Amino acid sequence: DTGVSQNPRHKITKRGQNVTFRCDPISEHNRLYWYRQTLGQGPEFLTYFQNEAQLEKSRLLSDRFSAERPKGSFSTLEIQRTEQGDSAMYLCAVPGQGLYNEQFFGPGTRLTVL
Amino acid sequence: GQQLNQSPQSMFIQEGEDVSMNCTSSSIFNTWLWYKQEPGEGPVLLIALYKAGELTSNGRLTAQFGITRKDSFLNISASIPSDVGIYFCAGPNSGNTPLVFGKGTRLSVIA
Numbered sequence: 347d348t349g350v351s352q353n354p355r356h357k358i359t360k361r362g363q364n365v366t367f368r369c370d371p372i373s374e375h376n377r378l379y380w381y382r383q384t385l386g387q388g389p390e391f392l393t394y395f396q397n398e399a400q401l402e403k404s405r406l407l408s409d410r411f412s413a414e415r416p417k418g419s420f421s422t423l424e425i426q427r428t429e430q431g432d433s434a435m436y437l438c439a440v441p442g443q444g445l446y447n448e449q450f451f452g453p454g455t456r457l458t459v460l
Numbered sequence: 461g462q463q464l465n466q467s468p469q470s471m472f473i474q475e476g477e478d479v480s481m482n483c484t485s486s487s488i489f490n491t492w493l494w495y496k497q498e499p500g501e502g503p504v505l506l507i508a509l510y511k512a513g514e515l516t517s518n519g520r521l522t523a524q525f526g527i528t529r530k531d532s533f534l535n536i537s538a539s540i541p542s543d544v545g546i547y548f549c550a551g552p553n554s555g556n557t558p559l560v561f562g563k564g565t566r567l568s569v570i571a
Contacts, residue, residue: 350502379558388464388548388561389503402558437502439559446491446510447552449559451502 349373350452352438358458359428366424367455369438376441378421379449380413382406383435389451392436395421428459464549466562473539474570481565482533483549492525492532493559495548503548507534539569 349372359365371378377396381389392411393403397418407413410428415421425432435456439449465484473479483492491510495503507518509525509532516523522535536543546564 352502381558386563388550388563389559390561391558394558404558435502439502442505442508446508447557447559448491448493448505448508450505451495453500454502456500 350438350440350450352436352452352455354455355453356456356458358460360460361428361430363428364424364426365428365457366422367436367457368420368422369452370420371438371440374419376418378415379439380421380423381437381439381451383437383454384433389437392423425457428457430459433457433459464551464560464562466547466549466565468565469563470566470568472568472570475539475541477539479536479539479543479567480533481547481567482531483562484531485551486530488529489532489551490529491551492523493550494521494523494532494534495550495561496545497548497564498545503550506547536567539567541569541571543567544569 351370353368379394380392383389391404392407393413395415410426413423435454437454438452442448494507497503507516507523512529513527514525520537546566548561548564550559550561
């Protein structure tokens with residue numbers, strides 16, 4: 347148990363629809379990260395939060411993507427007007443307790459866009 | 461951007477054999493992390509390395525942080541069927557930046 351839950355675990359949607367994913371860390375963490383993983387690749391960074399503030403976004407995060415962390419605890423990632431290229435595993439991660447940047451991942455949400 | 465190169469891409473081994481995989485980078489890393497991912501799940505942290513030259517073990521797993529800080533290797537001794545999965549190296553290039561991952565080494569164990 348990594349202490350991070352993600353919902354839904356699987357989502358199948360039609361192209362053009364909007365989808366929203368949720369990440370719930372069990373304990374408090376200042377930082378929260380979102381990654382995307384496509385088939386045959388390692389996870390790629392999308393964005394991260396320090397408390398409620400979204401501090402960094404990668405170039406992968408197009409304007410159809412928006413992420414929030416309203417109370418500094420759970421986070422949501424929304425994709426508007428989904429495209430087939432959005433099909434991927436979306437992973438949420440939180441840092442460890444130490445001073446180093448180890449991160450612990452949730453089980454992910456597998457998105458399939460038809 | 462930064463890239464981590466993992467080799468081999470895939471391995472097929474007999475149960476009981478030892479396994480070695482490595483990860484290299486063109487730039488320096490201050491932390492090296494090794495993860496294992498099974499189908500449909502998120503990556504699970506196996507070993508974290510914080511200091512150049514460091515050798516760390518976790519059960520049958522041993523990992524080393526290269527002296528140049530540009531490489532790391534992971535060894536698995538006496539492999540068992542549950543070792544099957546994809547092994548990723550990862551690290552932040554500095555401070556608290558997000559992680560960069562390699563493309564993984566897919567391990568298959570033949571009983």
